[in-house]
Amino acid sequence: MKNNKFNTLNDKEWLRLTGIKKSTFNKMLDILQVAEIEKFKKGGKTNKLSLENRLLMTLSYWQEYQTYFHLGKNFGISEANCYRNIKWIEDILIKNSDFQQLAGKKSTNKWLF
Numbered sequence: 001m002k003n004n005k006f007n008t009l010n011d012k013e014w015l016r017l018t019g020i021k022k023s024t025f026n027k028m029l030d031i032l033q034v035a036e037i038e039k040f041k042k043g044g045k046t047n048k049l050s051l052e053n054r055l056l057m058t059l060s061y062w063q064e065y066q067t068y069f070h071l072g073k074n075f076g077i078s079e080a081n082c083y084r085n086i087k088w089i090e091d092i093l094i095k096n097s098d099f100q101q102l103a104g105k106k107s108t109n110k111w112l113f
Helices: 011-018 022-041 051-064 068-075 079-095 097-102
Strands: none
Touching (some): 011 022, 022 051, 022 079, 022 097, 068 079
């Protein structure tokens, strides 16, 4: 991950921040990277946020129940873009057999890996 302030977190701090282990985060990131490559084969604009930050934003939304408005302000994007990014990540992860249990879940606490 490019953001150094998150690289310095130990495993326990990472779990407290995101609600998931680093290995689960990396697994999610791998799935999303493949999906993003497929998405851009059809064309389109690159996203303002890195994939890592979009996943962190989604995990923050699941963990803390912040509004899209607040998340958008924290990550420097509009409320609508925040919603679209989180919805896309949720849809991609739910389609994967490893994360199908996300469908209907409101908290990451129930599916810690």
